[in-house]
Amino acid sequence: xxxxxxxxxxxxxxxxxxxxxxxxxxxxxxxxxxxxxxxxxxxxxxxxxxxxxxxxxxxxxxxxxxxxxxxxxxxxxxxxxxxxxxxxxxxxxxxxxxxxxxxxxxxxxxxxxxxxxxxxxxxxxxxxxxxxxxxxxxxxxxxxxxxxxxxxxxxxxxxxxxxxxxxxxxxxxxxxxxxxxxxxxxxxxxxxxxxxxxxxxxxxxxxxxxxxxxxxxxxxxxxxxxxxxxx
Numbered sequence: 001x002x003x004x005x006x007x008x009x010x011x012x013x014x015x016x017x018x019x020x021x022x023x024x025x026x027x028x029x030x031x032x033x034x035x036x037x038x039x040x041x042x043x044x045x046x047x048x049x050x051x052x053x054x055x056x057x058x059x060x061x062x063x064x065x066x067x068x069x070x071x072x073x074x075x076x077x078x079x080x081x082x083x084x085x086x087x088x089x090x091x092x093x094x095x096x097x098x099x100x101x102x103x104x105x106x107x108x109x110x111x112x113x114x115x116x117x118x119x120x121x122x123x124x125x126x127x128x129x130x131x132x133x134x135x136x137x138x139x140x141x142x143x144x145x146x147x148x149x150x151x152x153x154x155x156x157x158x159x160x161x162x163x164x165x166x167x168x169x170x171x172x173x174x175x176x177x178x179x180x181x182x183x184x185x186x187x188x189x190x191x192x193x194x195x196x197x198x199x200x201x202x203x204x205x206x207x208x209x210x211x212x213x214x215x216x217x218x219x220x221x222x223x224x225x226x227x228x229x230x231x
Contacts, residue, residue: 015041019061020093021048021085023067050085053086082116117139169210178223180219
């Protein structure tokens, strides 16, 4: 392994390092050369496992890129398997969107999410280097496709929660509650459902009583999966 040194004020100091963990299938030798161009003087370390990096790596290691194959092998342990990695920041270098999404979901539930990030390996050069620099600085940039997917998952979870928590309501009461949860007032709900405003208020009274909440805001929260849960 080659060490690169710089002199600062007459003292010899080891430069910061970027580690690449894996077998080279995701982060190729060409990518490694591009990293050297973007971070001149930085020590690039290649190892196959986190354990190997822990035992041989110089410090400090600014960023560790985990190739998707290396993470997939340790996926049963999730981010727990990366805890011992000596790098300040850790990013998954990936081509498989499904694996990256699973990694991203684990990040959001981890007690130190700011330490982790993701790096797509199928981007144009300028976009790729921009994301790499953000990761080097400890920032995580998430591709739009993942934000869209996560939004779809959350919406599906809320719908499932609404179905489970409102089974005791009549179909008409469910319609009223859904419109309340969307932010509509009684007068607009009455127009949409072709009811009198008094009837809407009566439905709302029954909904609040059945759900065991105090007001329409809490009822809407239960419908959206944000309020109290029902026994």
